[in-house]
Amino acid sequence: MENTQDYQDYQDYRAEILGIVRSNASPGIMRNKLEDYHENDLADVFPDLSVAERRKLCRILNLDMLADIFEYIDEKQAAEYLDEMDVRKAAAILSRMETDAVVDVLRMIPKEKRALLLELMDDEARKDMAVIAAFDDEEIGSRMTTNYIEIRENLTVKQAMTELVSQAAKNDNISTIFMVTADHTFYGAMDLKDLITARQDTRLEDLIVTSYPYVYGHELIDDCIEKLKDYSENSIPILDNDNKLLGVITSQSIVDLVDDEMGEDYAMFAGLTAEEDLKEPLKESMKKRLPWLLVLLALGTVVSSVVGVFEQVVSQLTIIMCFQSLILDMAGNVGTQSLAVTIRVLMDESLTGKQKVELVFKEMRIAFSNGAILGILSFLVLGLYIALFKGKTWTFAYAVSGCIGLSLMVAMVISGAVGTLIPLFFKKINIDPAVASGPLITTINDLVAVVAYYGLCGILLIGVLHLAG
Amino acid sequence: MENTQDYQDYQDYRAEILGIVRSNASPGIMRNKLEDYHENDLADVFPDLSVAERRKLCRILNLDMLADIFEYIDEKQAAEYLDEMDVRKAAAILSRMETDAVVDVLRMIPKEKRALLLELMDDEARKDMAVIAAFDDEEIGSRMTTNYIEIRENLTVKQAMTELVSQAAKNDNISTIFMVTADHTFYGAMDLKDLITARQDTRLEDLIVTSYPYVYGHELIDDCIEKLKDYSENSIPILDNDNKLLGVITSQSIVDLVDDEMGEDYAMFAGLTAEEDLKEPLKESMKKRLPWLLVLLALGTVVSSVVGVFEQVVSQLTIIMCFQSLILDMAGNVGTQSLAVTIRVLMDESLTGKQKVELVFKEMRIAFSNGAILGILSFLVLGLYIALFKGKTWTFAYAVSGCIGLSLMVAMVISGAVGTLIPLFFKKINIDPAVASGPLITTINDLVAVVAYYGLCGILLIGVLHLAG
Known part of the structure; x- marks a missing residue:
């Protein structure tokens, strides 16, 4: 781990390049020096320069080098920098850039200016661009x-x-x-x-x-x-x-x-509609997160009303509500694991119908095996906990922890199946299975877990054993 | 979306290649034909061939081509196929492969045989391997x-x-x-x-x-x-x-x-210790999932005992337990979003202390803004719901939904902070921040949400308003 520090800043050419641009050397000498740097490093200093310095730099470097540099600049900024220079020079740079990069940059330039730039570009570059522009953004041709x-x-x-x-x-x-x-x-x-x-x-x-x-x-x-x-x-x-x-x-x-x-x-x-980066303004970030949160709030309300159905059961035996979050979370976790595996499998391979059925059963088998282990563990440990810390009788304690263990297992098996079936279903109807995000699966599995747990408690503890407390 | 079907199977060379290998053409003709295929496609048919057919294929193709093909074969299988052939031939193929691929394959071969293969390999290949083997698996040199x-x-x-x-x-x-x-x-x-x-x-x-x-x-x-x-x-x-x-x-x-x-x-x-694929045996899959589930079960038990503290509050006012899952889930969702963003930001950039503080505040600001919107929405909608469907008075209904809305907002802001601080902390102590998985963050935020919700309900509804029901 020590290495991390040692290697951090050995390649910071930024200061060197800034020094050269800001020096009073002749253009010939400056060009000679600057040509020794990698285009990516030269691109990195552009935001640090003033408009005048950028103009100076663009006069010094030749068009091929500038085209290479502009390919490393973010399209939004590239459009800005191109706007600073003579339109003929901008068109010449664009003509020499990789076609897909040009398409991206032009998208950032106002329509009128874009038309002018296109007109001034090389015939060949223009032809190449038309070929690429013919493809959808989702198609590999783009x-x-x-x-x-x-x-x-x-x-x-x-x-x-x-x-x-x-x-x-x-x-x-x-x-x-x-x-x-x-x-x-x-x-x-x-x-x-x-x-x-x-x-x-x-x-x-x-x-x-x-x-x-x-x-x-x-x-x-x-x-x-x-x-x-x-x-x-x-x-x-x-x-x-x-x-x-x-x-x-x-x-x-x-x-x-x-x-x-x-x-x-x-x-x-993770329940975001798109990737975010550090510089994202607040409004943009909210836009990426709020849609999912609203959907999840609506689903959460549904879960709440289902829990409401069992209010009677809980009011007779309030201790059981302590373990609701445990069972719901575990069901959610198992569902998330199955979901993650299924999404990756769907991405990597095209499955036959038989393989899909096998995948669902395999996920259920894993959930059952893990569920059995965790269920038995909960039965043993939570029974002890209820008896010792909640001051209940051993029979009462193990009746409750038995319900917890059993519903944990049931909820986990069903969650494993749900976490596999939902992305398979999305894929089937041609929606990206990644839309079945972790939070969505968690909320759906909450429903399953609530019904399994309180249902079982209602039937077994209150219906059969007539417990109360 | 129609395109998906059209382009599916146009490049299935498998049948063609199998046909050539299984034909009775002379070795010269076979080699000529096979050399026209891409090494990746040739590698794909290896598992479909019998041992005898693989031996035949390896006799026909020249060593350079075989070396290229073996680079496309999974190291475990490659070790198996090499074991089928003369050890000198195997060593000759290994000598011609990319060094990093050779290192991977040799790891799959029993020690004794590995030593023999190494001895029979080219001096130069052996020297190159020593250079690469000197690096840790985590280091780029490997x-x-x-x-x-x-x-x-x-x-x-x-x-x-x-x-x-x-x-x-x-x-x-x-x-x-x-x-x-x-x-x-x-x-x-x-x-x-x-x-x-x-x-x-x-x-x-x-x-x-x-x-x-x-x-x-x-x-x-x-x-x-x-x-x-x-x-x-x-x-x-x-x-x-x-x-x-x-x-x-x-x-x-x-x-x-x-x-x-x-x-x-x-x-x-997603709470898996490593990526899984379709062919993974049950035991392997369990091993990758059970560790996290055990940790989460233990954490869930902690949450449960905290909920237990509020059993008294709930027994006096059972209706509030219906909305526990809603608040816990939303807190978990917000934490997961912040976590995902923080992990990506930490991966892409090295942050200064100031930027880290800014990131935490930004995440809290987003959580606050989203929380305010969702909190007000919950206050309005859930009040209506409780009044109409639960048959409570309007005052009672909006007192409860006010608590829900307020604690939702508080829980979301704290969750946003937790979802940012925990990965930052892991990074600080040199642990991969991705370990702060979604399920882990969710469980931790459950705690926050439970305390916020039931605490607020206890103080406001029971302590101040003396509600019961």
């Missing part, structure tokens, strides 16, 4: 880049190498080269390393993997993210419905997608 | 690969190109080239694309980014994963404490790390 190397399948090794060099100047993702036929139909892929190390007389065909993985642009991100992860390639091609190559999805984009996807599920699980 | 291109910084463009071609045959991650000085100290990085497109007379120095990001091998994964994500590079160099280049971490490894990291947090959040 995350692709058109920044890749595409080569005809019928070239020689030497021709392919020449073609590569000419395309490499304008494209970043070169470690895998994608092969197409004359009409741009996807043909296969080739490792750049295989091309570089190939002898001149090797047949290009022998270097091509024709069963290379691909996805269609209209596939939903949710549906193909697992596959993209499994192949663990630097870039995977994206095709249109006619099998023409449109773009690629890079592993950097996959990192972002996995992060987003899981962050969303995580937030929903 | 996830690196030694499979990258390393070039002296003082070469010419032509020399660098020659060096690249000679190293590319044995190394996969070539899109970034790492530069070192004579004593292997990390000097900078160069895009392969820049080298390929450079003119012969360009100075190599001009292509090198000397402030390229790097991490130290001993850094904890938790501490550097955000940085690695932010730079979004194909590979980032890993140095030892003397700044010598040891290996690189690829963006594919980062995908896995992000996935693991978030999966773990997600599981903990």
